[in-house]
Amino acid sequence: MPLHALTSTLWFPPVSDALEDGLLAMGGDVSVERLLLAYRNGIFPWYDDTPPLWWSPDPRFVLIPDELKVSKSMQQLIKKKTFTFKTNTAFGDVITHCQSLPRKGQDGTWITEELKEAFIELHQLGHAHSAETWVNDELVGGLYGIKMGPFFFGESMFSKVSNASKFAFIHWVKQLQQEGIILIDCQVHTDHLESLGAKMIPRAHFIRLLKQHI
Incomplete structure (x- = not known):
């Protein structure tokens, strides 16, 4: 083809x-x-x-909110209240960090300036959202993506300190679950998200769900 x-x-x-x-x-x-x-x-x-x-x-790599896995170590970290969870208070900073912070095994970033600007516009229109991890007044981790119907399409995440993005992801999934989100699209496999309960499903099944609910 x-x-x-x-x-x-x-x-x-x-x-x-x-x-x-x-x-x-x-x-x-x-x-x-x-x-x-x-x-x-x-x-x-x-x-x-x-x-x-x-x-x-x-x-397709996805997470069903009901299947979220939270390790004992993360449960203990959450109880310590070292981090604070917020949403949509620093969308531009979140996507900038996702764009600029180096990742293991990657030489560069896939978030171009034009894509960054487009997602900031999507955020201003209410389509794109950020989930954030804070320590006092410092943004130390987070993720962003698009919410559409009962789906959240995750785009990218970053951590400046250990477990910061995982903390944001766990709290965000729980919030989305309360809002009636039935599927989180993680796009492609990562060990990080697999440890949190994400799994592969056939693309045909993913598309059927999209057509059914959006």
Whole structure:
């Protein structure tokens, strides 16, 4: 299956056209309208240079909020109240840290300036949200993503101190569960999220859920 090349026209090919690694299309823009269309159809941007690359991997890595796993060590950390959890108080700072802080095994970042600006606009419109870990007045960890219907599409997370992003994620999942969120999209596998209960499901099942609920 050849790789689809997008233009200024607002559309995406069916996810069944994706290559074996999940790459579906290249090109187009990262406007708010295109990003919302992408997530609604089980597609997300992931690239470190122009043009944008659009992905829909099979299987899909997700977390069902009811299946969240909290280790004993994290339970003890939470009880210590070293960290404070907040939401949407520093969205721009969260995405900036996700963009700039180095990650083990990665040479750079996939969050381009144009993508960062688009997500800040999505936040201003009420679509994108941040979950944050604070120590006193310092932001030490967090994550951001898009909320759409009963789904949360997680994008990226960061930690400046040990367990800070995990603390934010655990509290955020519990909050989303109370808000009626039924599925958190983690996109691609990480050991970090697997330890918290995330698992692989077939892309076809993921798409069926999207069509059913969004």
